[in-house]
Amino acid sequence: MQLALREMRRAKVRFGLLASAVGLLVFLILFQQALLNGLTTDFVGAVDNSDNPILVLNEQARANIEGSFLLPDQVAAIGELDGVAATSTVGENTFTATTPVEPEPLDVVLFGYPLDGLGGPTSLSSGRLPEAAREGVASAADAGKGFAIGDTVTIVGEAEDVDITIVGLADEARWSVAPTVFVSYDTFEESIRAVNPDARLVLPSFVSVQPAPGVDVDALTDRIDQAVPGVESLTRSETIDQNPGVAGTRQSFNIILTLAFLVVVIVVGFFFLILTVQKSKSLTLLRAIGSPRSYLVKNLLAQIGLVLALGFIIGVGLTVFAIGAAPIGDVSISVSPRTIATTLVGIAVLSVIGGIGAIRRVLGIDPIEATEPGGQGT
Amino acid sequence: MPSSPTHVSPTPAVQLESVRKVYQSGDDEVVALGHASLTVASDEIVALVGPSGSGKTTLLSIAGGLLRASDGTVLVGGEDITTYDQKQLTKFRGNNVGFVFQAVNLVPFLTATENLTVVAEMNGRGGSAAKQRAHALLEQLGLGHRKRNLPDQLSGGERQRVAIGRALMNEPGLVLFDEPTSALDSKLGVQVMELIRSEIKGRQTAAIIVTHDTRMTEFADRTVEIADGELLPT
Numbered sequence: 001m002q003l004a005l006r007e008m009r010r011a012k013v014r015f016g017l018l019a020s021a022v023g024l025l026v027f028l029i030l031f032q033q034a035l036l037n038g039l040t041t042d043f044v045g046a047v048d049n050s051d052n053p054i055l056v057l058n059e060q061a062r063a064n065i066e067g068s069f070l071l072p073d074q075v076a077a078i079g080e081l082d083g084v085a086a087t088s089t090v091g092e093n094t095f096t097a098t099t100p101v102e103p104e105p106l107d108v109v110l111f112g113y114p115l116d117g118l119g120g121p122t123s124l125s126s127g128r129l130p131e132a133a134r135e136g137v138a139s140a141a142d143a144g145k146g147f148a149i150g151d152t153v154t155i156v157g158e159a160e161d162v163d164i165t166i167v168g169l170a171d172e173a174r175w176s177v178a179p180t181v182f183v184s185y186d187t188f189e190e191s192i193r194a195v196n197p198d199a200r201l202v203l204p205s206f207v208s209v210q211p212a213p214g215v216d217v218d219a220l221t222d223r224i225d226q227a228v229p230g231v232e233s234l235t236r237s238e239t240i241d242q243n244p245g246v247a248g249t250r251q252s253f254n255i256i257l258t259l260a261f262l263v264v265v266i267v268v269g270f271f272f273l274i275l276t277v278q279k280s281k282s283l284t285l286l287r288a289i290g291s292p293r294s295y296l297v298k299n300l301l302a303q304i305g306l307v308l309a310l311g312f313i314i315g316v317g318l319t320v321f322a323i324g325a326a327p328i329g330d331v332s333i334s335v336s337p338r339t340i341a342t343t344l345v346g347i348a349v350l351s352v353i354g355g356i357g358a359i360r361r362v363l364g365i366d367p368i369e370a371t372e373p374g375g376q377g378t
Numbered sequence: 379m380p381s382s383p384t385h386v387s388p389t390p391a392v393q394l395e396s397v398r399k400v401y402q403s404g405d406d407e408v409v410a411l412g413h414a415s416l417t418v419a420s421d422e423i424v425a426l427v428g429p430s431g432s433g434k435t436t437l438l439s440i441a442g443g444l445l446r447a448s449d450g451t452v453l454v455g456g457e458d459i460t461t462y463d464q465k466q467l468t469k470f471r472g473n474n475v476g477f478v479f480q481a482v483n484l485v486p487f488l489t490a491t492e493n494l495t496v497v498a499e500m501n502g503r504g505g506s507a508a509k510q511r512a513h514a515l516l517e518q519l520g521l522g523h524r525k526r527n528l529p530d531q532l533s534g535g536e537r538q539r540v541a542i543g544r545a546l547m548n549e550p551g552l553v554l555f556d557e558p559t560s561a562l563d564s565k566l567g568v569q570v571m572e573l574i575r576s577e578i579k580g581r582q583t584a585a586i587i588v589t590h591d592t593r594m595t596e597f598a599d600r601t602v603e604i605a606d607g608e609l610l611p612t
């Protein structure tokens with residue numbers, strides 16, 4: 001340890017640069033995950049934080065709620081299956097609306113669910129759940145746009161408008177990056193008819209299914225898909241993973257994240273390999289005068305550990321600062337302590353793997369070389 | 379045998395018996411050391427002189443546990459080190475031998491003091507006792523004012539003195555010097571040899587000093603000549 005510390009103290013710039021580089025990479029990785037998290041939440045938060053154990057969609061919608069509708073026979077057939085404890089029809093659609101705050105009309109997503117059934121938000125950050133028609137719970141991120149408790153959101157119809165009073169707010173409750181309001185299924189139907197007065201039948205987007213106690217969720221989704229023609233059942237997390245917006249975003253982020261992790265391994269690995277090669281004369285000398293291999297390897301690992309610790313402090317500090325200081329547009333970015341912990345453990349493991357080259361080099365030192373004329377440094 | 383107030387161990391510091399060292403280079407065999415037999419008493423300074431390539435460093439390396447003999451017996455302080463494995467040899471070097479190598483030989487990122495204490499630290503014996511011992515040694519070597527300096531802030535002679543201190547740090551029974559004065563001018567060389575003699579005699583330990591320079595042999599108790607891997611009878 002002491003050897004490691006002394007060397008670092010005498011090469012502050014060199015080690016400082018490495019720690020800063022690691023710190024920036026940690027920041028890059030954490031911030032991207034925060035951003036990905038924020039974007040994902042913005043796309044699918046409304047479903048992620050809603051009471052939908054299983055969602056049964058139209059098979060042709062390819063897991064996309066936007067493109068899904070279910071026919072009455074299908075809805076009825078789902079409700080009659082064994083292992084289904086309860087079902088609710090849920091409607092989802094994007095409307096044009098005005099609010100007391102926004103000067104221009106804006107897109108608003110409505111989720112309509114039976115107020116005493118499945119499909120509503122699981123937790124509220126303030127206010128209450130809707131208890132009557134034309135009441136709604138809005139995504140808390142949009143409170144400032146006229147979706148605060150007490151505000152009236154007006155769905156612009158062909159002839160008549162529908163006024164919805166916001167009575168509660170839910171965190172991370174947006175859908176497709178738009179302000180989202182949970183209303184009763186009746187209010188949802190009323191809004192559809194206001195926009196399209198000729199609609200004869202308003203179809204639900206999906207059926208939310210509560211499995212009976214003790215029923216395996218995967219088994220039930222399989223059974224529904226087999227028994228009811230033309231439907232696809234998904235768990236809530238499958239719906240989120242297969243959402244086209246989320247899947248695409250995750251894919252591009254994962255490429256960048258993988259690259260960033262690789263860069264960490266390469267940067268740390270090469271730095272310590274070069275350092276070890278540069279001081280191989282000193283290491284040979286130490287081995288010759290009786291230093292065990294383990295002593296030198298321990299000091300190398302200690303240096304890797306110290307550089308990482310410093311890098312982590314820099315990286316996490318920058319991330320906390322950036323998340324606090326720079327809300328990016330409407331995206332509320334955040335990164336969970338768990339994500340931070342797994343990222344740091346991952347980087348630590350990868351760095352030690354990156355350090356294998358240097359470790360092998362240390363282990364391979366032949367102390368006899370210290371006897372060669374000019375065989376060791378100053 | 380005259381009695382001494384400190385210690386006179388009857389066990390010789392080094393006993394080499396018919397030690398051979400053969401290097402394999404391709405199909406050729408290079409005999410670096412023939413049938414070398416040498417005994418160094420526990421408080422004796424032996425100068426080893428011989429032309430380049432005669433096997434001086436090889437002999438020193440074998441006596442110091444850096445190199446294994448191809449054949450023969452190597453007893454150091456009465457211990458037969460020919461049977462030691464790599465780990466035991468490493469421990470042996472750390473505890474029983476002091477080395478001053480041919481080139482100037484310090485760790486560049488450690489101060490004079492730290493170049494000494496590292497010897498104790500790497501065997502888990504660091505701490506304030508080691509620091510005190512290092513300081514005392516550096517004082518004795520006339521480097522009291524240089525303790526905190528890094529090697530590149532020291533002159534060649536100062537560096538060689540730090541290396542001598544480093545070799546004495548673990549209180550070895552045997553100190554091996556490979557051309558300790560070759561990088562110094564003759565005046566400085568004489569000073570360093572005087573210092574080596576007084577330090578070794580003051581501790582009543584044994585030393586083998588390899589040198590090209592016959593003028594340096596006067597600081598030894600005995601001179602052994604080597605040529606073509608064979609020790610010449612004196």
Ligand SMILES: Nc1ncnc2c1ncn2[C@@H]1O[C@H](COP(=O)(O)OP(=O)(O)OP(=O)(O)O)[C@@H](O)[C@H]1O
Pocket residue numbers: 373401402403408409410428429430431432433434435436437
């Ligand atoms: N690793 C090796 N492989 C093959 N031959 C070697 C090796 N090391 C030394 N030798 C040979 O063994 C012989 C003795 O070498 P050694 O280094 O002991 O000589 P030396 O007396 O110390 O010489 P110098 O005064 O030049 O330092 C030389 O002929 C040398 O070329």
Ligand SMILES: [Mg+2]
Pocket residue numbers: 434435436480556
């Ligand atoms: Mg030599």
